[in-house]
Amino acid sequence: MHTFKELKRSAKESLPDSVKSIRCALVGDTATQFLALALRGEARLRNLSVDLFEAEYNQVELQLLTPSSELFEHNPQFVILFQSTHKLLEHHALMDVEGQKRLAEERVGLIQDILSQPSMQGRKLLCYNYPEIDDAVFGNYASHVESSFLFQTRKLNYELMLLSQRHPELVVVDLASLQSAIGRERMFSPNVYMSTEMVLSIDSLPAIASRTVDAIAACTGSFKKCLILDLDNTMWGGVIGDDGLEGIQLGHGLGIGKAFTEFQQWVKKLRQRGIIICVASKNDDAVAREPFERHPEMVLRLEDIAVFQANWETKVDNIRTIQSILNISFDSMVFLDDNPFERSIVRENIPGITVPELPDDPALYLEYLYSLNLFETASYSTADKDRTKQYQVEAERVSLSRTFTNEDDFLKSLTMESVVSGFTAFNTPRVAQLSQRSNQFNLRTVRYSEADITSFAADNNIIDLAFTLKDKFGDNGLIAVVIMRALDSETLFVDTWFMSCRVLKRGMENFTLNTMVERARMGGYKRIIGEYLPTAKNAMVREHYPSLGFDAVEGEDGKYILDVTNYQPRHCHIAAITAYENT
Amino acid sequence: MERSAIFEKLNDIFCDVLDLDEVTLDEATSADDIDEWDSLSHIQLIVAIEKGFGIKFSSKEIITWKNVGQMVDSIAAKL
Structure with missing residues (x-):
């Protein structure tokens, strides 16, 4: 965590x-x-450029309920709303008992009104929740009294969570839990508040800013997908090669085993949420696997680990191997190791990877890791849970491909099938989620929410295509999305084309384009225009359109055109299973 | 702590918070004399002085100081 002074400087x-x-x-x-x-400082330190409009003091309603306000003129992607518990308390004090009983409802009503403003369309609302102030008017009895301030504050925080479940565009930034972690005394300086109207202390601002920028970064597609773990003294206490299966500390018996059990329970929850768990350990493979297979107190099992790298190569090499199998960028990876030496080598040699400075005492691991909020996300879908299996399958596939000398024979042997459909209620969450998280194979990197995706499905000027890919090893699920917009009766523009990097080099690009052309012809279109918008991460698709036979559009940088009428289907080994009936 | 020692320590804190290379505070120095000393950095100064000396100011003290001399009076009274 940075200090306020560092933030101010940056x-x-x-x-x-x-x-x-x-x-x-x-x-x-x-x-x-x-x-x-x-x-501003926190964003800058993360190399994010934030163009921040600051409204004048106390203009929440004026700025957010007036479509022509200065705030909307700034055209923000993110509206950050801070309403303090202090003002809420003052508001509460001015009400009669009946009003007090409806305080939470009234405040949530305001947020709802803001969200339903047409001028809020397409923007995210980042709304801080309310750190508690116990005014001790009722003491412990506050829970019995609906009109008490504590009752209403807690209800309000709860209602905000419910509201965010109905409105994906609402992100609740959790100041209340932050105050639980750092304490009210550090959160609030009464003496400074008196002369300034500042209710957030200087000492708490770095943590608050960090928490806020976490949410913004996640919404713009930057978040962690993978956790790579060392084993000895990280996953369990002791050294498995020296101490043996009975000697390592794990569970409620030996030494500080409890610390590692609780740590593993946390990792398991991350796995269930969709974080890819991998192992990088300097050990003999069989020795390293033994606790996972045979130790009764192990929470994590081999089926939880997507890629298991235990050997005598360097951690840097092993992490690179993991990266090549997962095909995700290093800046979406977190590496945990108790050894400061290993941490420093990894940090120096793998730019972008996050390597937390684990405390010396394993008892402190979890509290420290909680405080970092490493795994902020802007979406969650149940498909996430199956990812570990998919990556294990990918590791198998990689080893099979080594036995084929001819790539074409290998692809043929996979017996691949793709289900093609439009956007449906069933696949919309996954499409939106991929839209948020695809960085590398993404031609224009336009992020869409679930609401956007739903509206495209109903739009007659849009051809919406979602692709799955299955092979003999398993189902990858939904892996590619194309959105084509009609510019006129003869021309389609590829607004969006992205694909999961898990399915690179399978001919999926060819299959996708074949499908796009087929759909274009069905609609009577003559040409497809594609565009490549460069970002820091999508260099891999710079030559995407030329390599698929598109011609550069003269005078328009990054734009390419394909004549649909003369198109010859491109070679691939993927069988189409068509499932669309709408549009 | 000697009054001069308090001044010396304050010089360091002011330099640090306001990003100044050098500053020489005296009894009469006020916010008018230092460009970087505005209402926002004033709050940072208070927090930094509280930490530096291990003391807490009352809200009344914070709004009544007219110059550094009075600030030093408050600090000296708490040490």
Whole structure:
């Protein structure tokens, strides 16, 4: 965590113009200058360029309920709303008992009104929840009294969570849990508040800014997908090669085994959430696997581990191997190791990877890891749960491909099938999620929400295509999406084309284009125009369109055109299973 | 702590918080004399001084200081 002073300093530095800026607006019911400064600084330290509009003090309703307000003129992607518990308490004090009973409802109503403004369309609302103030008017009895401040604050925080489940565009930034972690005394300085209207202490601002920028980063597609773990003294206490199966500390018996059991329970939950868990350990493979197979207190089992690398090569090499199997970028990986030496080598040799400085005492691992909020996400779908299996299958596939000398024979042997469909209620969450997270194989990197995807499905000017891919090893699920928009009766523009990197080099690009052309012909279109918009991460598809036979459009950088009438289907070994009936 | 020692320590804190290379505070120095000392950095100064000396100011003290001399009075009274 940075200090406020560091944030203030970095807030003054600007990033090169080539970094695309994220438009944000901040509005609050108390003084927010320091919060704004901290947000700018934190974003800058993460190399995010944030263009932040700061509304004047106490203009929440004016700015957010007026379509022509300065705030909306700034056209923010993210509206950050800070409403303090202090003002809420004041509001509560001015009400009669009947009003107090409806305080939470009334406040949630305001958020609902804001969300339903047409001017909020396409924007995210980042709304801080309310750290508790126990005014001790009722003491412990507050829980019995609906009109008590504590009852209403807790109800409000709960209702905000429910509201966010109905409105994907609402992100609740959890100040309440932050206050639980750092304490009210550190969160709030009464003496400073008196002269300034600042309810967030300088000491708490770095943590608050970090938590906020976590949410913004996740919504813009930057988040962690994979956790790579060392074994000895990280996963269990002791050294399996020396101490043996009975000697390692794990579970409620030996030494500090409890610390490692609880750590593993946390990792298991991450696995269930969809984080890919991998192992990188300096050990003999069989020795390293033994606890996973035979130790009764192990929480994690081999089926939880997507890629298991135990050998005597360097951690750097093993992490690179893991990366080549998973095909995700290093900056979406976290590496945990108790050994400071290994951490430093990994950090130096693998740019982008996150390597937390684990405390010396394993008892402190979890509290420390909680405080980092490493696994912020902007979406969650049940398909995430199956990912470990898919990556295990991919590791098998990689080893099979080594036995084929001819790539074409290998692809043929996979007996691949793809289900092609439009966007449906069933696949919309997954399509939106992929839209948020695909960085590398993504031609234009336009992010769409579930609401956007639903509206495309109903739009007659749009051809929406979702592709799955299955082979003899298993089902990859939904892996590619194309959105084509009609510019006129003869021309389609490829607004979106992205694909999961898991299915690279399978001929899926050819199959996708064959399908696109077929659909274009059915609609009577004559040409397809594609566009490549470069980002820091999508260089792999720079030559995508030319390599598929598109011609560059003269005078328009990054645009390519394909004549549909003369198109010859491209070679691939994927059988189509068509499932679309709508559009 | 000697009054001069308090001044010396304050010089360091001011430099650190306001990003100044050097500053010489005296009894009469006020926010008018230092460009970087505005209402926002004033709050940072208070927090940094509280930490530096291991003391807490009352809210009344924070709004009544007219110059560094009075600030030093508050600090000295708490040490």
